[in-house]
Amino acid sequence: MQSKIPATVITGFLGAGKTTIIRNLLMNAQGRRIALIINEFGDLGVDGDVLKGCGAETCSEDDIVELTNGCICCTVADDFIPTMEKLLERDRLPDHIVIETSGLALPQPLVNAFNWPGIKERVTVDGVVTVVDSAAVAAGRFADDEDRVDALRAADESLDHESPLEELFEDQLTAADLIILNKSDLVDAAGLSAVRNDVAARTSRKPQMIEASGGEVSAAVLLGLGVGTESDIANRRSHHEIEHENGEEHDHDDFESFVVDLGGVAAPDRFSKALRDIIATHDILRLKGFADVAGKPMRLVVQAVGSRVDSYFDRAWKPGEERGTRLVVIGLHDGLDEAAITAALQDAAR
Ligand SMILES: Nc1nc2c(ncn2[C@@H]2O[C@H](COP(=O)(O)OP(=O)(O)OP(=O)(O)O)[C@@H](O)[C@H]2O)c(=O)[nH]1
Structure with missing residues (x-):
């Protein structure tokens, strides 16, 4: 067998x-x-x-x-x-x-x-x-x-x-x-x-x-x-x-997430630093994704857990691949102010 x-x-x-x-x-x-x-x-x-x-x-x-x-x-x-x-x-x-x-x-x-x-x-x-x-x-x-x-x-x-x-x-x-x-x-x-x-x-x-x-x-x-x-x-x-x-209803909405689409990131160091502040201010549990850094052929991986932000270039953007910055933001349900976080991220990317 x-x-x-x-x-x-x-x-x-x-x-x-x-x-x-x-x-x-x-x-x-x-x-x-x-x-x-x-x-x-x-x-x-x-x-x-x-x-x-x-x-x-x-x-x-x-x-x-x-x-x-x-x-x-x-x-x-x-x-x-x-x-x-x-x-x-x-x-x-x-x-x-x-x-x-x-x-x-x-x-x-x-x-x-x-x-x-x-x-x-x-x-x-x-x-x-x-x-x-x-x-x-x-x-x-x-x-x-x-x-x-x-x-x-x-x-x-x-x-x-x-x-x-x-x-x-x-x-x-x-x-x-x-x-x-x-x-x-x-x-x-x-x-x-x-x-x-x-x-x-x-x-x-x-x-x-x-x-x-x-x-x-x-x-x-x-x-x-x-x-x-x-x-x-x-x-x-x-x-x-x-x-x-025990017959209790359990709802599954303890956590929520949304994706933010940004254009390019002008200065990755400044962006990472700003991320730390945004995460602390808005109680973000997890933020991760890829960023398009102006003038760089490689894509930047952005990883944040609590206030720790890591980033590294992992690979070149592929021919025909749409360059861009997309980040997923995760937090507690009703704890995330999507509009304010999006505005702050847009500001940080400039
Ligand atoms: N300093 C340190 N950082 C680590 C270690 N392991 C992972 N990390 C970092 O922690 C971050 C999250 O790591 P992941 O492996 O993506 O964690 P994950 O559990 O898959 O995350 P989710 O799938 O989002 O739940 C990344 O920035 C990693 O580089 C470690 O042992 N030490």
Whole structure:
């Protein structure tokens, strides 16, 4: 009998470093043929595009499938299952499937989909890997900020739970077989130890935890968990599922995003600096995309997580490709002033 294809689910909050870890994996895949399914929040396939740009031979553009509707937990049956079925119809099957969930997705319904007839016989979940932004945890980003939650509740009565960030963070930890404390380069040893304790206290299960920076995790560790998580996922229920079972309505609008289309960016350093201020002023959780810098043949990748802004030129604009600056902005529902943010970004690009 043909053995099942292993699938690794990589989850973790917005900007934790999922794409960076996958990129590193593709560059060090040691001949494994990897198929990638990427789910992203926000109407701009940045992660897929960054990975296609990495040029790894073991993962060609055909091997990358993007699901850009953002909420894999709601659309498993509509989107994910047909995608898996199509992948399994291919003549050349992958050795391993890697699924990057959006930073706002719950892994539980996704893992449960591996119990679906037609998929269960052919694929097994090798493991769920939850990537943690150690710097964000150290900065208290997931701690329950009561003032902020109260303010949100006052603005939106439909908020049916405490802090959306904290709850999602915990749900992603609860699903984990392996937790990667990423961005260890940004936190000192005492800070990392505190992060480890904080993370451990947020899940009653005791998955293995490792530290990493720059996405450097060996393929043997990442792809060799051998758990078969689909058989255990019923024991790792999320707040979301528990609320449903208790008959509570859960709305999925805790977060929102929009895309800003700008022309060229005149001065990238000034732009990055202005981004930091705009992000802080407007409580933006995540901002990412590509920029067209005046006079440069290369496209600039812009990545901001909280107040940290990274940018680098990844590849030349292709002949015939429309140059431009497109950024996706993600924040809490009702927390983003789209008009003011757009105006501020336009101003920063000039
Ligand atoms: N300093 C530092 N930066 C990192 C590390 N890992 C990732 N980053 C940076 O963090 C930013 C976000 O990384 P991504 O890999 O895009 O994060 P992600 O989890 O895929 O993000 P979403 O898909 O938007 O949720 C990028 O600017 C990365 O370069 C790390 O270990 N250390």
